[in-house]
Amino acid sequence: QLQLVESGGGLVQTGDSLTLSCSASGRTSSSYTMAWFRQAPGKEREFVAAIAFNGATRRFAESVKGRFTISRDNAKNTVTLHMNTLNSEDTAVYLCAASFGAIVGGARWDYFYWGQGTQVTVSS
DSSP states (O other): OEEEEEEOOEEEETTOOEEEEEEEEESTTSOEEEEEEEEOTTSOOEEEEEEOTTSSOEEEOTTTTTTEEEEEETTTTEEEEEEOSOOGGGOEEEEEEEEESSOOOOSGGGOOEEOOOEEEEEEO
16 A cells, blocks of 8 residues: 655745645555646546656646656655646645556546645635
């Protein structure tokens, strides 16, 4: 099993940057893909970004390409989402997700383990 805990959310202004982190614990000796999703009030949970265990494959939603980057530090069992040029449409609860294996999926059902989420609010 994997346990995931997010941190770094907060209130920012349009155009600002913010960095989210997710710390994994449990069976971290195995290979696992990590991802970020987000869910705004009244909307479906949507994929944001994902990264393979070795970092070689990264995947982004079209809405964040060029603005967000994802990285991971396997020695610290963490994944980081750097968010730049934020706008009001980025306001959501951001959730960290993980799944054992090499598939870098973009769907909710690709991931078995989830964190509780961290709120990101972008004010105009």
